[in-house]
Amino acid sequence: MSGTDVLYPPLPQPDPLTQFFWDGVSEHRLVILRCDACGFYLHLPKVVCRNCLSTSLTPTEVSGRGILSTWTIPMQPFDPYYQSQVPYVLAVVELEEQPNLKLVTNIVDCAEEDLRIDMPVEVTFREVAPGCILPLFAPTA
Template identity: 30%
Template structure:
């Protein structure tokens, strides 16, 4: 348990061999997705094999970064101590232009301005020297 007055450390995702290309690209301000080289389907999150056909053969391809808001929720109470200071914590699901859904944060506007199917673009939030999170913000008209 955290001591009163102490700031909890932000949790960071583990970089595993099958996710490393995603994290490297995010740090470089690029969005990439795994595509099965057998069936051609894209998927997210990265897995060891294709969720569509089971093939272990995948390649990483660039994604446009354009998306629409599919749905959202507010998380409270937070499950991890770091998020207590940020509660309620909005979590969104977006549909990428490529048809794949991602769970992320929507930044740049308050939750009261979220609208279903609003156009979004990928952005990036540095966590440390190795990791950046993909977040989304409203697309400029």
């Protein structure tokens, strides 16, 4: 591998259940599956609402705001892309739309010593490799 090769993270592999999520990301929109019957949000996407068992579910854009539930700083990731990113913040963010509506993501634009449980964060869409956009989170401005 030459020094000019671009490293990619493990790329999303959309399937019929998750295509809407990645379509939203490509448009810089955070879209979560929501139950038409009871309003419950589901992430990761499922075919049945675990709150009311309805199968009528619709991708719904959310605010992109939430709080930092927890994080870690991986020091020995296996993947070459993530090895190239050390140190980075692997995090779980809880979206404001619903208690325990959580995404695994990275926190960016925040020094490690400034991270706090429950700190407000908001989504930011970053092209982490050519053509590869991921929904990451940064402290709310």
